[in-house]
Amino acid sequence: xxxxxxxxxxxxxxxxxxxxxxxxxxxxxxxxxxxxxxxxxxxxxxxxxxxxxxxxxxxxxxxxxxxxxxxxxxxxxxxxxxxxxxxxxxxxxxxxxxxxxxxxxxxxxxxxxxxxxxxxxxxxxxxxxxxxxxxxxxxxxxxxxxxxxxxxxxxxxxxxxxxxxxxxxxxxxxxxxxxxxxxxxxxxxxxxxxxxxxxxxxxxxxxxxxxxxxxxxxxxxxxxxxxxxxxxxxxxxxxxxxxxxxxxxxxxxxxxxxxxxxxxxxxxxxxxxxxxxxxxxxxxxxxxxxxxxxxxxxxxxxxxxxxxxxxxxxxxxxxxxxxx
Amino acid sequence: xxxxxxxxxxxxxxxxxxxxxxxxxxxxxxxxxxxxxxxxxxxxxxxxxxxxxxxxxxxxxxxxxxxxxxxxxxxxxxxxxxxxxxxxxxxxxxxxxxxxxxxxxxxxxxxxxxxxxxxxxxxxxxxxxxxxxxxxxxxxxxxxxxxxxxxxxxxxxxxxxxxxxxxxxxxxxxxxxxxxxxxxxxxxxxxxxxxxxxxxxxxxxxxxxxxxxxxxxxxxxxxxxxxxxxxxxxxxxxxxxxxxxxxxxxxxxxxxxxxxxxxxxxxxxxxxxxxxxxxxxxxxxxxxxxxxxxxxxxxxxxxxxxxxxxxxxxxxxxxxxxxxxxxxxxxxxxxxxxxxxxxxxxxxxxxxxxxxxxxxxxxxxxxxxxxxxxxxxxxxxxxxxxxxxxxxxxxxxxxxxxxxxxxxxxxxxxxxxxxxxxxxxxxxxxxxxxxxxxxxxxxxxxxxxxxxxxxxxxxxxxxxxxxxxxxxxxxxxxxxxxxxxxxxxxxxxxxxxxxxxxxxxxxxxxxxxxxxxxxxxxxxxxxxxxxxxxxxxxxxxxxxx
Numbered sequence: 001x002x003x004x005x006x007x008x009x010x011x012x013x014x015x016x017x018x019x020x021x022x023x024x025x026x027x028x029x030x031x032x033x034x035x036x037x038x039x040x041x042x043x044x045x046x047x048x049x050x051x052x053x054x055x056x057x058x059x060x061x062x063x064x065x066x067x068x069x070x071x072x073x074x075x076x077x078x079x080x081x082x083x084x085x086x087x088x089x090x091x092x093x094x095x096x097x098x099x100x101x102x103x104x105x106x107x108x109x110x111x112x113x114x115x116x117x118x119x120x121x122x123x124x125x126x127x128x129x130x131x132x133x134x135x136x137x138x139x140x141x142x143x144x145x146x147x148x149x150x151x152x153x154x155x156x157x158x159x160x161x162x163x164x165x166x167x168x169x170x171x172x173x174x175x176x177x178x179x180x181x182x183x184x185x186x187x188x189x190x191x192x193x194x195x196x197x198x199x200x201x202x203x204x205x206x207x208x209x210x211x212x213x214x215x216x217x218x219x220x221x222x223x224x225x226x227x228x229x230x231x232x233x234x235x236x237x238x239x240x241x242x243x244x245x246x247x248x249x250x251x252x253x254x255x256x257x258x259x260x261x262x263x264x265x266x267x268x269x270x271x272x273x274x275x276x277x278x279x280x281x282x283x284x285x286x287x288x289x290x291x292x293x294x295x296x297x298x299x300x301x302x303x304x305x306x307x308x309x310x311x312x313x314x315x316x317x318x319x320x321x322x323x324x
Numbered sequence: 325x326x327x328x329x330x331x332x333x334x335x336x337x338x339x340x341x342x343x344x345x346x347x348x349x350x351x352x353x354x355x356x357x358x359x360x361x362x363x364x365x366x367x368x369x370x371x372x373x374x375x376x377x378x379x380x381x382x383x384x385x386x387x388x389x390x391x392x393x394x395x396x397x398x399x400x401x402x403x404x405x406x407x408x409x410x411x412x413x414x415x416x417x418x419x420x421x422x423x424x425x426x427x428x429x430x431x432x433x434x435x436x437x438x439x440x441x442x443x444x445x446x447x448x449x450x451x452x453x454x455x456x457x458x459x460x461x462x463x464x465x466x467x468x469x470x471x472x473x474x475x476x477x478x479x480x481x482x483x484x485x486x487x488x489x490x491x492x493x494x495x496x497x498x499x500x501x502x503x504x505x506x507x508x509x510x511x512x513x514x515x516x517x518x519x520x521x522x523x524x525x526x527x528x529x530x531x532x533x534x535x536x537x538x539x540x541x542x543x544x545x546x547x548x549x550x551x552x553x554x555x556x557x558x559x560x561x562x563x564x565x566x567x568x569x570x571x572x573x574x575x576x577x578x579x580x581x582x583x584x585x586x587x588x589x590x591x592x593x594x595x596x597x598x599x600x601x602x603x604x605x606x607x608x609x610x611x612x613x614x615x616x617x618x619x620x621x622x623x624x625x626x627x628x629x630x631x632x633x634x635x636x637x638x639x640x641x642x643x644x645x646x647x648x649x650x651x652x653x654x655x656x657x658x659x660x661x662x663x664x665x666x667x668x669x670x671x672x673x674x675x676x677x678x679x680x681x682x683x684x685x686x687x688x689x690x691x692x693x694x695x696x697x698x699x700x701x702x703x704x705x706x707x708x709x710x711x712x713x714x715x716x717x718x719x720x721x722x723x724x725x726x727x728x729x730x731x732x733x734x735x736x737x738x739x740x741x742x743x744x745x746x747x748x749x750x751x752x753x754x755x756x757x758x759x760x761x762x763x764x765x766x767x768x769x770x771x772x773x774x775x776x777x778x779x780x781x782x783x784x785x786x787x788x789x790x791x792x793x794x795x796x797x798x799x800x801x802x803x804x805x806x807x808x809x810x811x812x813x814x815x816x817x818x819x820x821x822x823x824x825x826x827x828x829x830x831x832x833x834x835x836x837x838x839x840x841x842x843x844x845x846x847x848x849x850x851x852x853x854x855x856x857x858x859x860x861x862x863x864x865x866x867x868x869x
Contacts, residue, residue: 033740039739045457047460050459054509082510087379087510160567167564168556173571175360274531
């Protein structure tokens with residue numbers, strides 16, 4: 001009963017947060033100096049008729065508050081409008097990019113969390129030993145590497161010198177596919193280097209969080225008691241220590257996933273990966289409001305959902321969370 | 325301390341993962357056997373905005389569209405005029421009527437027959453809606469008609485120096501004929517149907533654009549059976565891809581990347597003259613609402629700035645030598661159209677100081693900066709942060725200007741912000757900026773037309789207004805005789821150069837590269853082998869077996 005109220009309250013906050021984020025996003029981009037048509041006019045030598053017509057079609061000549069209301073109405077009815085740059089429905093443009101980013105995101109998150117948490121557990125149980133020190137130093141070094149640099153080094157080592165993996169895009173240009181399996185394998189091979197890059201630079205967060213959380217737990221009295229009771233080391237680690245270290249890991253995962261859906265822009269640029277990051281970066285430069293608004297709407301929803309889910313998981317695994 | 329069985333299991337898991345990845349990679353090393361040798365692979369770092377020829381502004385889109393669609397006439401590999409949909413044309417005695425005889429038996433990619441109605445429909449559509457980059461050439465077009473299926477007659481009120489028939493892509497009437505202006509603006513043209521040597525196959529957004537050879541083409545069958553344009557996120561990786569035989573040719577790269585391609589096996593790096601320049605624009609807006617520094621309206625100050633600029637130094641340092649010092653707004657690539665001033669206002673600090681002394685700008689308080697009526701010569705200059713060559717150039721200019729007693733304050737912004745500030749017609753609040761222009765065609769008309777009074781609010785980024793210049797422009801645009809036209813264009817360039825609202829810094833070279841072991845037949849055309857006004861190179865190359 002109490003937990004249901006907790007959930008409903010959380011959902012209420014969720015909608016308020018979403019609404020504020022959407023409003024903020026709308027004004028954020030319109031405040032930027034410049035506009036979508038000025039550069040188009042310069043490059044394409046547009047007639048004044050054409051400019052007037054475009055202003056009309058994209059609602060750019062309306063007062064800001066009017067544009068805001070139209071924006072809210074469109075969002076509510078699920079219309080994301082037409083891109084000013086691409087002249088096609090925003091949904092079409094987002095679909096494929098979102099899919100690519102989602103695949104990279106899922107793959108990277110699973111492996112990053114698995115490796116980070118696994119290594120963190122190993123290091124925590126052997127804290128102070130040489131292995132622990134090696135792990136800590138390695139992960140610190142990896143974390144400090146600039147993402148684009150790590151990507152370029154991987155390209156040179158594994159993509160050019162050794163030619164193990166392709167260095168750009170999501171498909172090999174000119175390749176003949178004899179079956180869908182060929183196509184899937186080609187895509188998979190193109191995912192390897194971007195994923196490894198993300199693993200290298202992002203794994204450290206989970207490693208450090210797991211390690212420090214576990215170290216905290218492993219030095220508590222009740223663990224000493226469990227040891228004194230004669231329970232096996234594995235049972236102590238996995239049944240008693242680990243669940244208490246889970247909370248920060250869950251939070252870290254939620255945060256990581258929300259950041260990554262924004263598109264790992266550096267990885268996308270280095271590997272020419274057609275994801276959300278590059279799309280949004282270009283859209284900001286061009287002031288393509290429909291794309292920006294739609295993308296940020298998706299991020300907002302996704303981030304809020306990720307946080308909501310982690311709140312719910314907290315509620316399930318942490319008996320201390322009662323009605324708030 | 326703790327037992328290792330569970331931890332050992334974790335380690336083994338990680339090892340397995342790595343092992344799988346490595347095996348996965350190694351097993352695909354022999355991919356080249358499944359690459360189609362008849363596919364021409366081209367690398368670029370930016371992709372088309374849309375495939376609608378009337379709404380696109382991107383160079384990449386035009387590269388694709390110029391292969392799918394065709395104009396009546398086009399440019400060959402030496403920029404000579406060649407015949408496409410027209411097989412001949414004649415001018416009337418007064419130069420006002422042009423009659424085109426069309427090729428017979430031409431088919432659209434969807435099988436429909438091509439006739440004069442398609443030409444008439446295309447020109448009228450553009451003229452009536454005013455949409456797109458071709459509209460600027462239609463000011464004097466009175467009428468377009470098709471007396472029979474294979475003849476088109478265009479009537480002008482003034483003779484035309486630039487023949488737009490070399491530019492306007494012909495669209496099928498059965499698709500575009502009934503569209504309204506609003507429909508065209510929103511039309512994404514996902515499956516372009518043209519008459520060109522290549523048909524459109526697919527566009528995977530953010531990834532590749534694919535074209536296929538058109539088997540029913542009226543002309544010589546193209547060399548490539550398929551063309552794929554591949555998008556790269558950055559040019560370093562694109563250069564690597566070229567070296568790794570992932571692509572056959574690249575559209576354009578910056579100097580440092582290009583130098584990395586020199587002396588590489590099986591790769592030829594070429595440097596060609598371009599139709600572009602980079603310039604420093606000076607706010608010469610005459611309105612009292614202008615917030616630009618009023619000292620810049622004094623020609624002596626502008627000319628002094630020009631003398632203070634060492635263009636050779638800029639080319640050597642900012643461009644790493646890959647360009648030539650600039651003067652007139654007609655670039656070196658346009659060859660005989662370029663006016664070369666007798667006296668170059670360039671790299672002469674003594675002259676700069678002399679001009680400023682004579683005009684009464686003196687450094688009375690010994691702080692290194694000249695003043696007049698107590699106001700110092702301090703100007704704001706903006707550059708686009710992602711155009712690193714421009715930023716570097718301004719840093720060098722700032723140092724030279726200091727030696728003439730002028731202080732420059734640099735700020736870097738993104739291009740959109742720059743456009744917003746510069747093109748503010750109501751109250752332009754800026755002094756100097758660094759930008760550039762490219763000409764779509766090797767004809768001087770477009771670039772000469774930028775600083776017209778009528779272009780204020782449109783292309784005219786410095787608010788220059790000179791009635792004498794405007795009159796000469798109208799004269800040259802209707803002068804068909806090349807020699808007579810050159811006299812007028814030279815005069816225009818001279819006037820503009822001496823007024824110095826632009827300080828043209830350089831004409832950059834077009835730097836490209838291609839593999840020598842996959843395709844043969846690339847001709848080095850001024851302006852570029854590809855990514856240029858000529859599309860013949862795409863068609864003429866043959867695969868090396």
